[in-house]
Amino acid sequence: MSDTPSLLDGVENQSVSERLAAEALIVDVDGFEGPLDLLLTLSRTQKVDLMKISILHLAQQYLAFVEKAKQLRIELAADYLVMAAWLAFLKSRLLLPPDPTEEGPSGEELAAHLAFQLERLQAMRDAAAQLMARDQMGRDFFRRGIPQEMEQIRKVSYTANLLELMQAYSRLRTRDEFRPFVMDRENVFTMEQALDRMRGLIGFAGDWTDLSIYLPDGWSANPMRRRAATAATFAASLELVKAGKVEIRQSETFAPIQLRRKDQ
């Protein structure tokens, strides 16, 4: 603030060239990245070190800019207007003698922080420029052109244990016993088949005849087949007895079972 002894003269002190500069800025309003960017640009017109900048002067420059924009009916984004309101508040704080009853930071503190923000933004811009001016990979220095990728060698190692070996062998050797269950039709003579067969034959049985006579051809030799056929035929006979078509008898336990037609 030391460079603006007459604070009240601020606006009037604005030179013609400064006002022209402000108008030029308005034309370029879209080119600014927000109010802080605009403030930074405005501060350059003061042609002093940012450390020594007059924040009051800057606030006035900014407010003049917003005023001009209004005259030119340029729509300013809300954050420019918020900043204008805040700067107007800051300006009043800087100009009026401090009110001891009022809480909050003093105008000088607020101004100092704004100066810090501007300085920091400028510092970051300079840093960004320095960064981009460095040698960059792919432009100034280069990485390996033929990188050799790590070759992935996948080795497969198989394992098996003794139990698995045993189980595999048992499985092979007991395949017949453990195969999925299916009815083995080949060795089964069903009661239905026996009934069909007996219905055809029984008409000729006027006399007592052994049950074994009724066994189908080819079912007597193999004991397993004979058992199946005998059981089926016996069951069929009982069905026919029940139906009243056949009489059945057995002289004693394990004696041959005999059948004969029952005449109605």
Added chain:
Amino acid sequence: MDSENEITQERDPEQTRKDTLFDAPPMAEQERMVEAILFASADPVTVRELNDRLPHGCDAAEALVYLRKRYEGRGVSVVKVGDAWAIRTAGDLGFLMQKETVEVRKLSRAAIETLAIIAYHQPVTRAEIEEIRGVTVSRGTIDLLIEMEWIRFGRRRMTPGRPVTFVVTQNFLDHFGLESARDLPGIKELRAAGLLENRLPPGAIPGPAVQDDDDDEVIDGQSELFED
């Protein structure tokens, strides 16, 4: 290196044979191995990765000291990138490489500034970036920098809202030829001038970052990064 070999040769053959089976190869050999691995890789390789790939008992860090020295002043050099190492062509020979030049995406001013702020202030929240720039940071800018693998998410701040932070990556360091974020141009001066502090505004200065009340932690993060 020669002294290493001599030591080996002085031992009796039985002993030597045992050594080659169970001990690390001589340093000259380790240096060759590190050289081969770095040459083969386009990306920096960490000391840890090197040690993992070298035979048991090798000391990649020591081998790197020799290797780096060996390549001083040559057409390619051994450079440190964060905690990793890479071989890169010497900066003064870029003019020979037009053929290899890749079109570097032209970054917007917003992207460049955002990148610089993240690099110098990391770990930094989006709100802090916005406070420094005085404008909101568009999603696209952050996305672009992440996509370029120049920035990544850091730890979340332990403050209300647990905001994410951004930090620069190894790729960033690699691209700009930096050993670490400490080597950013002018960072010492900026720090000395207090310009890397996130000073609490005395009142309500309009800006997106004002609501953010985790400034203390920012200072922690920076001092953490730069204390030595």
Added chain:
Amino acid sequence: MDSENEITQERDPEQTRKDTLFDAPPMAEQERMVEAILFASADPVTVRELNDRLPHGCDAAEALVYLRKRYEGRGVSVVKVGDAWAIRTAGDLGFLMQKETVEVRKLSRAAIETLAIIAYHQPVTRAEIEEIRGVTVSRGTIDLLIEMEWIRFGRRRMTPGRPVTFVVTQNFLDHFGLESARDLPGIKELRAAGLLENRLPPGAIPGPAVQDDDDDEVIDGQSELFED
């Protein structure tokens, strides 16, 4: 190589500057350039391309001679690929570029069954294995077991076609913790249960093993193995 640098340093600065402007750079410098180009190029580079890219008056062929020599015995070497040049990993360090991952898999059912048959019936022909399994044995299964060194070829059968036989190896015994195939646990139980009966398939359907009239030998082999 130091002598190269000395040559550069011996010249007076004025002269050196003139050289870089109008004459070819000193050979040490040319060597650096070739080194950088070979390193960064995505493809091997011919001498002609090198000369095109180097400053006027350079001699890439000569620089290559020096560079090649410089890399002798190093971790990488300058090699000729067709009529072009490239930097490649030294041949003896190829192992550093490989990462071996071992994946442990369970042996397939076909393989373990085949292995079991060979263990219990050795020496056994392929036809016999097929008869027992009831399906053909794929070449791959046998190859895998041979590669694992669990089975090997035994003596040929002195029968028509002289089929090869398979037997289990010492490795097999080691892996399964057996002193000999005779010690296969449970073999007596299997046999007592009649599971080791190598009977003809029902109905004497001509199977692979039936034409083989060396059934006797199979039985011999078994009895030899299993008699106690």
